[in-house]
Amino acid sequence: xxxxxxxxxxxxxxxxxxxxxxxxxxxxxxxxxxxxxxxxxxxxxxxxxxxxxxxxxxxxxxxxxxxxxxxxxxxxxxxxxxxxxxxxxxxxxxxxxxxxxxxxxxxxxxxxxxxxxxxxxxxxxxxxxxxxxxxxxxxxxxxxxxxxxxxxxxxxxxxxxxxxxxxxxxxxxxxxxxxxxxxxxxxxxxxxxxxxxxxxxxxxxxxxxxxxxxxxxxxxxxxxxxxxxxxxxxxxxxxxxxxxxxxxxxxxxxxxxxxxxxxxxxxxxxxxxxxxxxxxxxxxxxxxxxxxxxxxxxxxxxxxxxxxxxxxxxxxxxxxxxxxxxxxxxxxxxxxxxxxxxxxxxxxxxxxxxxxxxxxxxxxxxxxxxxxxxxxxxxxxxxxxxxxxxxxxxxxxxxxxxxxxxxxxxxxxxxxxxxxxxxxxxxxxxxxxxxxxxxxxxxxxxxxxxxxxxxxxxxxxxxxxxxxxxxxxxxxxxxxxxxxxxxxxxxxxxxxxxxxxxxx
Numbered sequence: 001x002x003x004x005x006x007x008x009x010x011x012x013x014x015x016x017x018x019x020x021x022x023x024x025x026x027x028x029x030x031x032x033x034x035x036x037x038x039x040x041x042x043x044x045x046x047x048x049x050x051x052x053x054x055x056x057x058x059x060x061x062x063x064x065x066x067x068x069x070x071x072x073x074x075x076x077x078x079x080x081x082x083x084x085x086x087x088x089x090x091x092x093x094x095x096x097x098x099x100x101x102x103x104x105x106x107x108x109x110x111x112x113x114x115x116x117x118x119x120x121x122x123x124x125x126x127x128x129x130x131x132x133x134x135x136x137x138x139x140x141x142x143x144x145x146x147x148x149x150x151x152x153x154x155x156x157x158x159x160x161x162x163x164x165x166x167x168x169x170x171x172x173x174x175x176x177x178x179x180x181x182x183x184x185x186x187x188x189x190x191x192x193x194x195x196x197x198x199x200x201x202x203x204x205x206x207x208x209x210x211x212x213x214x215x216x217x218x219x220x221x222x223x224x225x226x227x228x229x230x231x232x233x234x235x236x237x238x239x240x241x242x243x244x245x246x247x248x249x250x251x252x253x254x255x256x257x258x259x260x261x262x263x264x265x266x267x268x269x270x271x272x273x274x275x276x277x278x279x280x281x282x283x284x285x286x287x288x289x290x291x292x293x294x295x296x297x298x299x300x301x302x303x304x305x306x307x308x309x310x311x312x313x314x315x316x317x318x319x320x321x322x323x324x325x326x327x328x329x330x331x332x333x334x335x336x337x338x339x340x341x342x343x344x345x346x347x348x349x350x351x352x353x354x355x356x357x358x359x360x361x362x363x364x365x366x367x368x369x370x371x372x373x374x375x376x377x378x379x380x381x382x383x384x385x386x387x388x389x390x391x392x393x394x395x396x397x398x399x400x401x402x403x404x405x406x407x408x409x410x411x412x413x414x415x416x417x418x419x420x421x422x423x424x425x426x427x428x429x430x431x432x433x434x435x436x437x438x439x440x441x442x443x444x445x446x447x448x449x450x451x452x453x454x455x456x457x458x459x460x461x462x463x464x465x466x467x468x469x470x471x472x473x474x475x476x477x478x479x480x481x482x483x484x485x486x487x488x489x490x491x492x493x494x495x496x497x498x499x500x501x502x503x504x
Contacts, residue, residue, distance in 0.1 A: 032214050032217075062104070062107030063107075066100075073095035073099060079263045093133055094137055117178055121166070121177070123226075125164070128187055133153065134191075136149070138194060138198050188220060192224075217248070218244060222240075290454055293454065295335060298387075300394055333383065348487075350372060358407060378416045400422040425477075465483045467481050
C-alpha cells in the first residue's frame with residue numbers, strides 16, 4: 001500500500017529525509033530534553049519528596065505507564081494491520097510486553113531494597129527483552145514466521161520468570177550479576193541506541209515514527225536514572241525514574257496516535273478513490289449497456305431490409321434505400337461514440353424521419369402505419385427522434401407481437417406531438433411513470449429495461465418529453481406520446497431579421 005503515509009521501505013529508512021522534517025524533529029528533541037531536565041530537577045527537590053507519598057506515587061505512575069503503553073500497543077497493531085506491515089506488529093508486541101511485564105515488575109519492586117537480587121534480576125531480564133523486541137521492530141527478520149512477534153513476547157515472559165527463579169536459587173551469583181556495572185550500563189546503552197535508531201528512521205521518513213523513537217529513548221534514559229539510584233550514586237527514591245518512564249510512554253503514545261491517524265486518513269482517501277473508480281466504471285458499463293441496447297434495436301429494424309430492397313417496386317425501393325442508409329449512418333455514429341451537444345440541434349422536417357423508421361420496421365413484417373401532418377417541422381436533433389421512435393416501436397414489437405402499430409404526428413400549439421400506439425396487452429395499473437425508470441421491465445420480457453429510460457434522457461436534452469397514457473377500460477394496448485418543440489413556434493418568437501436568416 002504505497003499510498004499510505006508509511007510503508008515497509010520507509011520503516012527501514014530508505015531514501016532521504018523529506019524537506020521541512022529536520023526542524024520539526026529538532027523541536028521534538030528540544031521539547032523532550034527540556035521535559036527530562038524539568039522532571040529531573042523537580043523530582044529531586046526535597047520539598048517534593050517530602051510532600052509526595054512514594055508508595056502511592058509509584059503505584060499511580062506505574063498504572064499510568066501500563067495504560068498508556070497498552071493504548072500505544074493497540075494503535076500499533078491497528079496501524080500494522082491496515083498497512084499490512086509486520087514491523088508495526090513488532091512495535092505492538094514490544095509495547096504489550098512493556099505494559100504487561102516490564103512496568104509491573106518494576107512497580108511491584110518499588111518498596112523492595114535495590115540490593116534484592118531476585119527483583120533486580122527480573123527487572124534486568126524484562127528490560128533486555130524490551131530492547132530485543134524493539135530491535136526486531138527496527139530491523140525485523142526478512143522472512144518472519146507467522147506469529148513470530150507474539151512467540152517472541154511469550155519467550156520474553158518465560159525468560160523473565162526463569163531469570164527470577166534462577167536468581168532465587170542462587171542469590172549470591174545473581175547479586176554479582178545484577179550489580180555488575182558494565183552489564184547494566186550496556187543494557188541501558190542498548191536501549192538508548194535502539195531508540196535513537198528508531199528516531200533517525202522516523203527523521204528520514206515519518207515524523208510520527210521519530211516521536212515514537214524519542215519516547216523509547218526517554219524510557220531508556222529512565223533506566224539510567226534507576227541504575228544511578230541502585231548503585232548509590234545519589235539518594236533517590238525512584239520518583240524520577242517513574243516520572244521519566246511515563247514521559248517516554250506519552251511520547252510513544254502520541255507518535256502512534258499520529259501515525260494511526262495518518263494511516264486511517266490514507267485508507268479513507270484510498271477508499272474514496274476506489275469508490276470513485278467504481279462509480280466511473282459503473283458509468284462506463286451503463287453507457288456500454290445503453291449503446292448495446294440501441295444498436296440491437298436499430299439492427300432489429302434493419303433485419304428485413306435486405307430482402308425488401310429486392311422485392312419492393314422502384315419508387316419504394318429508393319425510399320427504403322434512403323431509410324437504410326440513414327439508419328446505418330445513425331448506428332455508425334452511435335457505435336463510434338460520437339459526442340452530442342446542443343450545437344447539433346436544428347430545424348428539420350418531421351415526416352422523413354418518421355417515414356424511414358416506419359419503412360424499416362415494415363420490412364420485418366410489422367403492420368405499422370404513419371399519419372403525419374405535411375409540413376411539420378421540429379427543432380432538435382433528427383437522430384434523437386429516430387432513436388426514440390425506434391425504441392418505442394421496438395417495445396411494441398417485443399411486448400405486443402403481431403399487433404398493428406400506428407404512428408401519428410400533428411402540431412399542438414407550440415409543440416409537435418407524436419403518438420405511437422399498439423393493441424397489445426397494455427400496462428399494469430399505475431405503472432405509466434414507473435416504466436421510464438432505469439432497469440424497470442416486465443419480468444416475462446427479455447429486455448433490459450433501458451429503452452424508455454433512454455428515450456426520456458435523450459428527449460430532455462432537446463427540450464422534449466415522453467409519457468405513457470394511462471390504460472383505460474375498453475381501450476387495449478399502450479399509447480406513448482412524444483412532444484418536441486415546433487419549428488414554426490420557434491420561428492415566430494424570433495426577430496424579423498433572425499426569421500429571414502433561418503433555414504426554415
